[in-house]
Amino acid sequence: MAYQSYVLVCGGTACCSSGGDKVVAEFKRILAEQKLDETVQVVTTGCLGFCEQGPIVKILPQGTFYVQVKPEDVKEIVAEHLVKGRVVQRLCYDPEQAKKLVAEANIPFYQKQYRIVLRNCGVIDPEKIEDYIARDGYKAIEKVLFEMTPEQVVEEILKSGLRGRGGAGFPTGMKWKFAMQQPKGQKYMVCNADEGDPGAYMDRSTLEGDPHSVLEAMTIAGYAIGASKGFIYIRAEYPLAIRRLEVAIEQAHDLGLLGKDILGSGFDFDIELRFGAGAFVCGEETALLQSIEGNRGMPRPRPPFPAVKGLWGRPTVINNVETLANIPVIINKGADWFNKIGTATTKGTKVFALTGKVNNSGLIEVPMGTTLREIIFDIGGGIRGGHQFKAAQTGGSTPRSTTSRSPRSARSWALAASS
Amino acid sequence: MSEKTEQMTPELKAFIEEWKGKPGNLIMVLHKVQQTYGYIPREIAIEISSLLDVPLAKIYGVVTFYNFFKLQKAGKYIIQVCLGTACYLRGGDDLMKEFERQLGVGVNATTPDGLFSVEAVRCLGCCGLAPVVVVNGEVHGKLATKDVAGIIEKYRKLG
Structure with a gap:
């Protein structure tokens, strides 16, 4: 990395709506004007999480954290912070109107947090696969394809204690095991991104900020259960997440991380997007499958469970976005590492x-x-x-x-x- | 509503060609139709029925099941007022009433000049900005009823 400083600007839906995109443009314009664009890189990241105070700007390597930044503030940040190395105090987050906190690590909002799912959100540029790869991205799929059997992958996820984050808390490894044990043939891997509960935008932020983690996880799951085809069922109300996924899928294709013969392993896996159309019930898995098939999203009784009879009657695993975002980390760091986080019965x-x-x-x-x-x-x-x-x-x-x-x-x- | 007949655009035709062979294509095609015309025109639905070999009754069933698809043309600017929990708590309901009052139309109706329609929507997922209103994809956050007139004016000027 040849740059001296990095300006990270949150590009999540909330910050974009508060004018974050204009802040990015202004940074680029002024840096180019002052010929600083060779030493300072501007990165549009995924959600930094602090939506209340957006648009958020974070400057590395100092980790200085500016809130509610307007385009007219950019000039001052460049002149003071980037040129002279002085923090612009008036733009720092300040809960008590008293002492100024400058680094993100000092803000109480971040101190109690522990980021696995959101590990890359706000750190990388979600539209650059290189950024994801630089943070151990696609390392897990390589490990899985060349060092592990499908049984071992399922065993690792079982051992990790990961439970579905969609609401039911069903052990993810069990779901995979049921689908893996079905006779060979066409199977499907589905990602449920039909996040519809009021006030919930965890999955949208993950997809906007780190789309590759979900693609990698789906490929791992596909390998484990023996599926060659994946679908992401996403709400049509999430245009930014859809765009980032489309970009990510194309990039993964270009590098041979999706499609035929992934990394020369002989394993084929491809992912397509399917859009929801404003039906809350389609977050329920059997209704979701109906909707992917192009029908009215009417739930049906279970059993048979989708792991046995799912999409077009074939064995199908459906995992939620957040569940999937955990998978590459579990593969890289191991089930025992994951097991130490959380409570006796619920890990992570x-x-x-x-x-x-x-x-x-x-x-x-x-x-x-x-x-x-x-x-x-x-x-x-x-x-x-x-x-x-x-x-x-x-x-x-x-x-x-x-x-x-x-x-x-x-x-x-x-x-x-x-x- | 006007009796204008919609014609299938070459772009839509190409899209249908591309998706024709894929299983479960109906909803994706309907999204494209709605994106093109702002609603699902009956004459286009009839064409799709024969192109995709899907009964018209099934298309009607799907269109009426999903909230996103409309059978009638909406205004040029669609004002979506979020009434999700976070926005509701911070006054989304008052915004809705104010838009209805100033435009003189109720929810899900279009102004006589065809410029605006007002819709209630559920959580848009940017609750940090509550209450939120979206006009043709542009998000307006942290609003109060006094901001309503300005928003309407802004789009009216654009014509």
């Missing part, structure tokens, strides 16, 4: 979209077992306007509300939250 982390009347709304990721209180008060910065906490609604329309008297952890919360 959970991503939450924290919204409503809290001070810091945004996208967060915490270890399973984190309490609601920590999420609302430590990360969320408490209730807006200094009011008292009354109730929180976890997940969509199904779970009950939680009041200040009922302590619940991220695990039960996560299980209640559906995609």
Whole structure:
């Protein structure tokens, strides 16, 4: 990396809507004008999570974190920070109007977080496959294709204790095992990106910020269960995520990481997108399969489960976006590593979209077992306007509300939250 | 509604050709139709029925099942007011009433000049900006009722 500084500008939906794209353009214009574009690189990243304070600009290597940056602020950031090395104090996030915090690591919003699923969100340019590869991207698929049998892959995921993040919390490895055990023939791997619950945008942010992690995970799953074809069922309401996925699929094709004979291993796998059309029920897996087939999205009773009879009657595994984003990391770092994070029965982390009347709304990721209180008060910065906490609604329309008297952890919360 | 007959565009025809052989193509084709005309015109649905060899009744069934597909032409600018939980809590409902009042039309209706229609939508996923209104893909966040007139004016000027 030959650049001296990096300007990361959040390119998630929320920051774009707050004018983040104009900030990027302004940085590029001024840096070119001052001939600094050889030493400073501007990167549009995925969601940095702190949507409340967008547009967010982060400057590396110092890690300085600027909030609510407007195009007219860019000139000052370039002149002061990038040229003279002085932090622009007035643009730093400041919860108490007192001492200025400059680095992201010092902001309470980030201190309690643990990022596995969102490991690349806000770090890489999601439209560049090289960025993903530089962060161990597509290393897991290589390991799986050349060093592991499908049985070993399934065993590793089983051992990791990963459970579905779509809401039901079903062990992912079990799903894969059922599909793997079906007789050979056409099988399908489906990614459920029909995130429809009010206030939930975890999956959208993952797809916008790190689309390749989902493609890699689907390919791994395809290898494990013996599927050569994958579908991503995504809401039509997520145009940016759709575009980033289209770009990512094309790039993966160009490098031989998707399509025929992946990395010369003899394994074929391809992924197509299918759009939802505004039916909430299609997040349910049997309805989702109907919709991919081009029908009305009517759920049907199970069994038979999709792992036995799914898309066009063939064995099909359906995993949620967040579940999949964990897979490459588990393969790279091992089930034993993943197993140490979380609680006795639920491993790993959970991503939450924290919204409503809290001070810091945004996208967060915490270890399973984190309490609601920590999420609302430590990360969320408490209730807006200094009011008292009354109730929180976890997940969509199904779970009950939680009041200040009922302590619940991220695990039960996560299980209640559906995609 | 006007009785204007829609013609199939070459682009749409090419898209259908490309998707013809793929299983489960109907919804993707309908998305393209809606993107082209802003709704699903009956005459186009009839053509698709024969091109894809799908009964018209099935197309009607699918179109009416999914919220996204419309059978009538919407206004040039579609004002989508988010009434998801986060936006509702921060006043999405008041925005909706204000748009209805200023435009003189109810929800899911189009102004007589064909310029605006107002829709209620569910979570758009940028709750950090609540309450949110989207006009033809452009997001307006952190709105108050006093901002409504300005938004309408902005698009009216564009004509």
